[in-house]
Amino acid sequence: MATSQERINLIVPFAQKDKAKALGAKWDGNSKCWWIPANVDTAPFARWRPAQNNEQPLYQDLVPINREELLEHRTSDLLEVVFVPWTCWKCQQTTLAFHGSIERAICATHLFYQPRVLEELERIRKELELARFGCIKPRFSRTVGSAYVSQGCRHCDALIGEFPLSEDFSEVLSTLDLSTYRCCRVLDWSLLLGQQ
Numbered sequence: 155m156a157t158s159q160e161r162i163n164l165i166v167p168f169a170q171k172d173k174a175k176a177l178g179a180k181w182d183g184n185s186k187c188w189w190i191p192a193n194v195d196t197a198p199f200a201r202w203r204p205a206q207n208n209e210q211p212l213y214q215d216l217v218p219i220n221r222e223e224l225l226e227h228r229t230s231d232l233l234e235v236v237f238v239p240w241t242c243w244k245c246q247q248t249t250l251a252f253h254g255s256i257e258r259a260i261c262a263t264h265l266f267y268q269p270r271v272l273e274e275l276e277r278i279r280k281e282l283e284l285a286r287f288g289c290i291k292p293r294f295s296r297t298v299g300s301a302y303v304s305q306g307c308r309h310c311d312a313l314i315g316e317f318p319l320s321e322d323f324s325e326v327l328s329t330l331d332l333s334t335y336r337c338c339r340v341l342d343w344s345l346l347l348g349q350q
């Protein structure tokens with residue numbers, strides 16, 4: 155039996171709370187989350203546990219769209235990617251979020267669900283010597299009432315926004331002078347589409 159001496163917080167969708175409770179999870183009204191008490195078998199809670207290792211983005215959880223679909227949605231050869239610092243609503247620490255767009259105003263969410271795009275973002279992040287941005291994976295949003303592919307806080311894994319970011323960050327972006335902003339890159343789609 156795998157147990158932990160430390161408290162383990164869980165991300166439990168509202169609809170599954172009774173199941174988590176039946177398995178022994180406890181509710182913390184202050185931090186509004188379920189958790190596994192010490193000496194309780196942690197195995198049955200695996201699907202609700204936040205990523206243990208933020209160094210490993212969950213590429214495999216993203217469903218890549220096919221090449222034809224990608225080309226169909228392409229309206230420009232250039233892809234603008236911007237990393238923005240963001241204060242986590244939960245732990246108040248600074249984390250990094252990613253915003254991407256083609257032709258600035260158009261948010262092309264599903265274009266980014268490509269392993270090669272994600273790998274490229276990771277490469278850029280390292281090149282810019284930025285601290286890690288949170289793991290990209292589906293997270294449950296109580297506001298929305300369902301799970302969606304999101305970015306999270308690199309410290310506490312709290313959901314900070316969809317992947318890539320759009321609405322919430324338009325305001326942040328509008329205050330940045332992108333011509334001088336360091337954490338911005340323009341990519342060429344042909345690079346991301348590969349040599350096929």
Ligand SMILES: [Zn+2]
Pocket residue numbers: 242243244245246247307308309310311312
């Ligand atoms: Zn946080």
